[in-house]
Amino acid sequence: MSGTHTHVPSVLAADLPMPVPASEHEACPVTDVLRRVGDKWTVLVIVLLGQRRHRFNELHRAVDGISQRMLTRTLRTLEQDGLVEREVHPTTPPSVEYGLTRLGATLLQPLSALADWAVTHHDEISAARGRAGGS
Numbered sequence: 249m250s251g252t253h254t255h256v257p258s259v260l261a262a263d264l265p266m267p268v269p270a271s272e273h274e275a276c277p278v279t280d281v282l283r284r285v286g287d288k289w290t291v292l293v294i295v296l297l298g299q300r301r302h303r304f305n306e307l308h309r310a311v312d313g314i315s316q317r318m319l320t321r322t323l324r325t326l327e328q329d330g331l332v333e334r335e336v337h338p339t340t341p342p343s344v345e346y347g348l349t350r351l352g353a354t355l356l357q358p359l360s361a362l363a364d365w366a367v368t369h370h371d372e373i374s375a376a377r378g379r380a381g382g383s
Contacts, residue, residue: 289311297348304323323346
């Protein structure tokens with residue numbers, strides 16, 4: 249970012265075409281990441297793995313309501329994205345641990361900022377939803 253935009257958030261400094269073409273929106277890296285972390289379980293799994301490495305069954309017990317299939321799918325997707333690593337230990341039976349990669353750990357700070365913002369503004373958002381008749 250140039251020195252002239254030092255106090256402008258990068259999302260506002262972006263030069264967007266008007267209207268924004270759907271294909272450009274779909275191809276945007278930000279859209280891709282928000283789609284990934286915006287699902288039901290990903291942020292919670294990332295936060296738990298940010299605290300420490302977990303075995304699969306530990307994660308499954310730690311996330312109430314997630315099926316084994318969905319946890320497997322979430323972990324595989326995060327692994328494909330390079331955010332989570334899977335380590336198989338040569339025991340009988342084999343044990344598997346999951347942890348964040350270096351790249352995955354870099355996601356903790358922006359997720360924390362978003363979480364802090366959400367907690368700070370939760371009451372305002374709830375009040376606005378109430379005024380609008382939303383849930």
